[in-house]
Amino acid sequence: MDDREELIRWLLEEGFTREEIERSVTPIYLPAARAVGDDGTRLTADEAVTRSGLSIDQLKAFARAAGIPALDDPAAPSQIAADVDVVARAKEFLELGLSEEQVLAVTRVMSHGLSQTAEVMRQAVLDAVLRPGTTELQLAQSYGAVVELLAPKIGPLVHDLLLVQLRHSLETEAINASERAAGRLPGARDVGVAFADIVGFTQLGETLEPAQLEEVAQQLADRARTVAQAPVRFIKTIGDAVMLVSPNVDALVESMLALSDEQLRIGIAYGPAVSRAGDWFGASVNLASRVTAVARPGSVLVAEAARGQLAERGVFRWSFAGPHRMKNVRDEVNLFRARASKL
Numbered sequence: 001m002d003d004r005e006e007l008i009r010w011l012l013e014e015g016f017t018r019e020e021i022e023r024s025v026t027p028i029y030l031p032a033a034r035a036v037g038d039d040g041t042r043l044t045a046d047e048a049v050t051r052s053g054l055s056i057d058q059l060k061a062f063a064r065a066a067g068i069p070a071l072d073d074p075a076a077p078s079q080i081a082a083d084v085d086v087v088a089r090a091k092e093f094l095e096l097g098l099s100e101e102q103v104l105a106v107t108r109v110m111s112h113g114l115s116q117t118a119e120v121m122r123q124a125v126l127d128a129v130l131r132p133g134t135t136e137l138q139l140a141q142s143y144g145a146v147v148e149l150l151a152p153k154i155g156p157l158v159h160d161l162l163l164v165q166l167r168h169s170l171e172t173e174a175i176n177a178s179e180r181a182a183g184r185l186p187g188a189r190d191v192g193v194a195f196a197d198i199v200g201f202t203q204l205g206e207t208l209e210p211a212q213l214e215e216v217a218q219q220l221a222d223r224a225r226t227v228a229q230a231p232v233r234f235i236k237t238i239g240d241a242v243m244l245v246s247p248n249v250d251a252l253v254e255s256m257l258a259l260s261d262e263q264l265r266i267g268i269a270y271g272p273a274v275s276r277a278g279d280w281f282g283a284s285v286n287l288a289s290r291v292t293a294v295a296r297p298g299s300v301l302v303a304e305a306a307r308g309q310l311a312e313r314g315v316f317r318w319s320f321a322g323p324h325r326m327k328n329v330r331d332e333v334n335l336f337r338a339r340a341s342k343l
Contacts, residue, residue, distance in 0.1 A: 007136040016040070028136050031144025032125075035151045037082035045074035051081070052088035058100070062087045065107040067115055109278050114158070125150070188272040192252040192306055193280065193288040194244045196224065196259055196266045199297040201240035220264070227255040235280060241292070245273070245280055249309040253302065253316060257340050262298040267291030268338075270306035290326040291335060304334040317341050 273282030
């Protein structure tokens with residue numbers, strides 16, 4: 001009996017149907033999938049509509065936002081029942097008064113982040129159970145057992161981590177009523193914005209394999225997350241760059257100095273920006289990107305408006321980097337090079 005036959009025989013004994021096994025691209029993951037909610041039930045589009053309480057158009061839209069395969073054949077029982085139940089939660093938020101666009105945006109952003117989390121967790125569990133000479137049956141049993149132990153802990157962890165982010169979001173990104181009264185763009189507030197990008201990343205792409213290039217970018221992202229302590233927030237990676245924001249420019253400059261090395265160039269600006277779906281847009285974002293582009297390797301350049309927001313001026317050393325003309329910026333911008341003060 002070969003590995004696959006042994007695995008299939010055991011799966012049948014465990015209650016998996018031949019249809020489930022044949023439908024699965026990787027049968028070794030079936031026990032793990034069961035542990036995280038897939039009981040093998042498949043629904044047609046009509047059944048999914050009835051179960052979810054959403055219209056077919058809503059069901060398709062929220063499924064796409066959640067990264068769930070589309071309902072291509074309405075008559076085919078292709079939808080995982082547990083997936084439909086997740087999408088159905090959108091109805092609860094709609095009933096609370098949120099618009100479809102708002103719920104779709106939240107679903108889309110959460111799903112994107114959690115898909116990356118799921119991949120890291122999948123690989124971590126696989127690394128923990130995979131040993132030389134492991135058969136498919138042993139891998140399926142071990143993987144399923146570990147996931148079954150982890151599954152009850154995942155929900156509380158995601159819940160608690162989301163509340164952490166909501167708490168800090170409320171603390172650092174609350175809309176200022178005076179800004180609205182002054183007629184500024186709704187939702188806009190003044191924040192410090194910083195970018196750090198890798199020097200010579202394009203040239204690195206000519207010498208490194210794609211996986212190695214990705215690792216270099218990921219190392220920057222990991223380091224940026226480490227220095228981004230509240231009230232500084234890590235926002236995103238953009239290819240070879242990372243973006244951080246903070247209402248406190250002192251904290252932002254301190255974080256970027258901690259991140260700085262000879263392989264990075266860093267730019268910081270301050271001004272109005274709007275937060276949308278976890279990202280930031282506005283003049284300060286554009287200016288920070290332009291400042292970064294003119295920074296020298298190993299330097300932290302700060303636009304004059306950002307430097308003017310510093311409360312603890314003695315914490316940093318400064319040198320004038322001169323006025324600069326920048327694309328899509330009307331006036332010249334005075335730039336200053338920041339360094340940590342010597343002890």
